[in-house]
Structures are given as structure tokens and as C-alpha cells.
């Protein structure tokens with residue numbers, strides 16, 4: 476049986492090694508492994524969410540409710556938008572990107588991604604027959620090369636993905652840039668990925684009231700501590716949201732995800748603490764890494780930071796392997812288009828884990 480041509484030509488997405496595999500391969504205890512590779516919340520989920528899940532557990536023989544109104548209202552309150560401007564996805568923000576593609580992409584369309592950035596946009600949109608056109612981040616200046624976006628626009632451009640703070644370098648894009656691009660290109664959807672906005676304390680969500688071609692992506696996987704529950708959401712004018720609801724999988728948000736998301740948003744103390752501790756950890760890591768000879772670290776507005784290691788004599792895959800042997804997982808960025816083989820990305824951890832990481836990093840670098 477022959478698969479669709481696009482599928483036939485695609486490589487599978489290869490996720491990183493699991494903690495179990497790493498523990499086994501390097502003879503480590505799973506609980507001693509320090510994860511700095513996936514930009515998660517290291518302080519665990521909200522206690523209120525965990526209690527609510529326990530209460531809900533005896534209903535999982537039933538389908539989820541297809542009406543997500545209560546959660547949409549809570550997200551609207553959290554985000555300061557109207558209920559009709561919210562869509563919720565059950566495979567995290569990744570499902571939102573997928574539904575966006577299914578709603579707006581025709582085969583032959585183009586989309587623009589400045590490199591380096593989150594690689595999953597490309598992985599998903601290609602499945603619908605769209606082609607990526609690459610713009611660029613000016614890595615030396617650590618800012619978006621705005622001209623490269625304008626130069627990449629053609630009459631086939633359907634979407635422009637702009638991640639702010641950008642993964643993997645943690646820099647923000649000025650709001651004037653979004654306004655300029657959105658106002659000059661009313662037929663192109665400007666997708667602003669705010670997966671990490673809480674750590675930057677900056678949002679562009681008000682633009683959805685001014686422009687009907689701006690879409691904001693958000694997730695429960697980062698500050699909100701629910702990466703394992705897979706919940707994301709999008710904010711846009713109600714016309715876009717209504718189109719997307721026509722084709723979004725009806726039951727993709729499980730009962731447990733729903734209840735966890737709802738109760739996390741009500742746990743203001745947990746959210747505020749996660750942001751505060753995250754910013755403290757980021758500052759500590761940035762200060763300590765800046766002092767290490769041979770490393771160059773970018774200041775970040777997110778929960779991760781990008782480090783150039785070229786002067787250490789290691790490549791990123793060599794350094795990641797040496798750290799992994801000591802139970803530390805970092806992100807080797809070699810697979811990020813737009814970066815060479817000398818970049819790693821690390822994410823925030825608890826202060827004890829941060830200290831242990833810095834100690835081991837210094838040891839490995841010698």
C-alpha cells in the first residue's frame with residue numbers, strides 16, 4: 476500500500492531519548508537525572524490540578540465533554556480576551572498549529588519561518604503540501620532580521636511564524652514589527668508563538684482586536700506545568716476561531732487534561748511562583764555561565780537560554796554526550812536549521828539542580 480507522496484518522502488520525527496533509556500544506557504538512577512533539555516516547569520504541577528485529577532479519575536470510562544466552554548472562559552479570563560476568541564487543543568500547542576494548517580493551508584502555499592526557530596511548524600505544515608521559505612534571525616545581534624521577512628514574502632505566502640520569545644535564543648520581537656507586517660499584508664496570517672510569554676511578561680494578545688490576520692499560540696506545557704497533559708490554545712478574532720472549530724478533533728482534550736488545565740488557571744499563587752522562581756533560575760544560570768571561559772550565553776526572556784560552545788573545543792553533540800554520562804540532559808541544537816554544530820540550549824531548573832549542573836559543566840569542560 477503506497478502512502479501519500481508527501482508522507483512517502485518524509486522522515487519520521489525523532490524525539491530525544493527518554494529518561495528511562497538514559498538511566499539504562501549510562502547506568503544512572505532515573506531520579507538523579509537533571510532535565511534541562513525540554514523547557515519544562517521543574518517544580519511540578521499545581522497541587523490544585525493534582526487534587527482535581529484525583530477527584531476526576533473515576534469518570535474516565537466516559538467520553539470527555541465536547542463542550543469546553545468553562546475552560547475557554549477561564550482561558551479568556553487569564554488572557555484578557557473574549558470567550559469567542561479562544562480555541563483549545565488537545566495535543567498541546569502543536570495541535571493548534573496542526574488545526575491552523577488544516578484550516579488555512581492549500582497544497583502549493585508557502586509559509587515563512589525565520590531561522591533558527593521552533594522546528595515543528597515546518598514538520599506539520601509540510602504535511603499539507605506547503606513549502607517553507609526561510610527568513611533569518613541575526614544571531615550576532617540576537618534580533619529578528621525584519622528585512623529578511625519582507626524579502627521572503629511572495630504571492631503564495633499564507634502564514635508567517637514569529638516566535639516571541641524565540642525558541643532557541645530567547646529574544647523578543649518588538650510589537651511594532653508585528654503591527655507593520657500585519658497591516659501591510661492583510662491576506663497573510665501572522666502567527667505569533669507565545670508559548671513562553673509568561674517568562675517575558677510581554678504579550679501581543681491585544682493585536683487580535685486590531686487585526687483579523689493575527690493569531691497567538693499559547694501552551695499549558697511551560698509555566699503552567701502540564702507538558703504531560705498536552706493542552707494548548709490559540710487566540711484570534713472570532714471568525715478565525717469559528718473556522719478552526721469546524722475541523723478541530725472534537726474529543727482531543729481528555730477529561731483529565733480539561734480538569735487539570737481549569738484548576739491550574741485558578742491557582743494564581745502557583746502560576747506567580749512558577750514565573751518568579753523561573754526568572755530567578757534564569758538569572759542564576761546566566762550569571763554563572765557568563766563566568767565560564769569559552770562559553771557565550773545569550774540573555775533570555777524565556778525559560779531557556781542558548782549557549783555557543785565553539786571555543787571549548789567540543790561540538791554540541793560531544794558536550795551533550797559528556798553531560799549525559801553525568802546525568803545531565805541538555806538540548807544539542809545541531810538539528811536546528813540556522814545553527815551550526817556548536818550550540819546547546821539549556822532550560823531552567825530548581826536552584827539545587829542549577830548548582831549541580833554548573834558544577835558538572837565546569838568539570839566536563841576541565
Ligand SMILES: Cc1ncc(COP(=O)(O)O)c(C=O)c1O
Nearest residue numbers: 567568569593642670694696707
Ligand atoms: C515555541 C514553541 N511553540 C510550541 C511548542 C509546543 O508546545 P506544546 O507542548 O503545547 O505542544 C513548543 C514546545 O516546546 C515551543 O517551544
